[in-house]
Amino acid sequence: MDKQKLIINGGRKTEGEISVHGAKNAALPLLAATVLIKDGECIIHNCPRLTDVDAALRILSHIGVRCRRDGSTVISNAAAVANFEIPVSMMREMRSSIVFLGAVLGRAGRCRMSYPGGCELGPRPIDLHLSALRSMGAVIEESHGFLDCTAPKGLFGSNISLSFPSVGATENIMLAAVTAEGVTEIHNAAKEPEICDLSAFLVSCGAEISGAGTDTVLIRGGKKLHGCEYSVMPDRIATVTYLCCAAVTGGELVLTGADISHIGAVIPVFRQMGCRVYSFGNDSIYINAPQSLRAPHTVRTMPYPGFPTDAQAPLMAVCTVADGTTVFVENIFDNRYRHVSELLRMGAQIKTEGRVAVVQGVRQLSAAELVSPDLRGGASLVIAALAAEGTSTIGGTAHIDRGYESIENALRSVGADIKRI
Numbered sequence: 001m002d003k004q005k006l007i008i009n010g011g012r013k014t015e016g017e018i019s020v021h022g023a024k025n026a027a028l029p030l031l032a033a034t035v036l037i038k039d040g041e042c043i044i045h046n047c048p049r050l051t052d053v054d055a056a057l058r059i060l061s062h063i064g065v066r067c068r069r070d071g072s073t074v075i076s077n078a079a080a081v082a083n084f085e086i087p088v089s090m091m092r093e094m095r096s097s098i099v100f101l102g103a104v105l106g107r108a109g110r111c112r113m114s115y116p117g118g119c120e121l122g123p124r125p126i127d128l129h130l131s132a133l134r135s136m137g138a139v140i141e142e143s144h145g146f147l148d149c150t151a152p153k154g155l156f157g158s159n160i161s162l163s164f165p166s167v168g169a170t171e172n173i174m175l176a177a178v179t180a181e182g183v184t185e186i187h188n189a190a191k192e193p194e195i196c197d198l199s200a201f202l203v204s205c206g207a208e209i210s211g212a213g214t215d216t217v218l219i220r221g222g223k224k225l226h227g228c229e230y231s232v233m234p235d236r237i238a239t240v241t242y243l244c245c246a247a248v249t250g251g252e253l254v255l256t257g258a259d260i261s262h263i264g265a266v267i268p269v270f271r272q273m274g275c276r277v278y279s280f281g282n283d284s285i286y287i288n289a290p291q292s293l294r295a296p297h298t299v300r301t302m303p304y305p306g307f308p309t310d311a312q313a314p315l316m317a318v319c320t321v322a323d324g325t326t327v328f329v330e331n332i333f334d335n336r337y338r339h340v341s342e343l344l345r346m347g348a349q350i351k352t353e354g355r356v357a358v359v360q361g362v363r364q365l366s367a368a369e370l371v372s373p374d375l376r377g378g379a380s381l382v383i384a385a386l387a388a389e390g391t392s393t394i395g396g397t398a399h400i401d402r403g404y405e406s407i408e409n410a411l412r413s414v415g416a417d418i419k420r421i
């Protein structure tokens with residue numbers, strides 16, 4: 001049971017500089033990919049210190065990948081992978097551990113893991129992952145909550161059309177396909193920057209992949225893979241979260257180690273609200289927010305390059321104090337408004353109906369005792385508490401620690417009154 005709480009005394013501007021950590025959603029598939037590398041070490045820089053990453057490192061150790069961490073660098077050696085079974089406890093720790101399926105199957109020709117089941121965002125089906133792997137020669141038995149996968153005749157290239165551009169399915173197919181015989185084509189592939197990062201990492205290891213970042217990815221399997229040195233891309237959702245912290249407090253921040261090209265659908269929303277946002281130098285973003293924000297009209301979450309579902313909750317917290325009404329339409333997950341009931345406790349005015357949430361901005365939120373419902377929902381409560389009058393407490397910090405490297409230190413360094421107890 002997570003007993004820690006964040007205590008936030010709202011009403012202070014966030015001003016200064018925050019260095020954005022590496023992307024959780026890129027680091028996890030990259031770490032899974034290291035399973036495939038029989039020859040040499042992988043040196044992965046900018047690997048964020050997050051509990052989800054720790055969980056991935058525990059899975060790697062369990063299956064025989066030797067890993068050590070030195071600051072934000074992880075060094076892995078998968079020469080001695082001996083285990084192809086991932087215990088239930090490890091699968092439960094992190095739902096996205098399904099990304100190990102393609103990698104372990106590709107490396108060992110078999111894999112046994114528990115079915116990831118539902119999560120706080122609602123059911124997380126993996127039908128697209130499984131049907132794609134089956135078309136590549138995998139035999140997958142699903143029984144008693146377990147997936148037993150083998151590739152009796154080896155994996156072979158396949159022509160796959162995804163009915164939805166699933167990020168995890170695209171990654172799993174890529175991971176399995178680099179070891180398969182022949183060419184795999186993924187049509188309607190996810191185009192997220194994390195897919196490009198995985199592709200670039202695998203290419204650095206000797207794989208032949210083209211088209212990552214477009215809707216058709218081609219993988220020529222069977223290349224000999226070797227270790228490499230690679231740096232994980234910046235976390236685009238942490239970037240948006242810190243932009244939200246500046247916006248909601250009328251603050252001014254410089255985010256370093258960030259990439260504005262990954263958040264192209266989000267920047268116009270900040271500008272509509274009256275913020276000045278631009279990039280400068282190689283990897284910095286500047287934001288200056290006005291005292292009072294204009295509400296953006298409509299925010300629809302979409303697969304990349306559309307507005308990211310992971311940024312919906314953080315942005316909603318900002319809209320609760322903007323001048324006007326914002327309509328949110330959540331198109332990716334069924335159950336992604338669990339932060340709303342907590343925001344209501346702070347005096348926000350929000351109505352939800354299915355996939356739609358209508359936010360009517362109020363002049364001021366008031367502090368409350370809150371519980372993070374999930375990772376990005378937790379971040380939205382932190383953002384709201386920064387703007388609220390009084391001292392809020394936020395429980396369920398374990399959710400937040402899955403995706404933000406010491407959020408309290410980052411925000412305290414830019415003037416927020418926040419501590420963890």
Ligand code: UD1
Nearest residue numbers: 025096124125126127128129166167168169309310332333
């Ligand atoms: C990844 C991200 C998550 C982000 C999401 C959407 C990681 C570790 N997580 O999750 O933060 O919110 O992308 O950008 O990278 N679906 C199916 N069948 C499947 C697979 C998915 O129906 O086999 C549905 C899901 O239920 C969901 C939608 O497709 O409604 C998107 O899921 P997907 O793109 O697969 O998200 P994840 O890879 O799980």
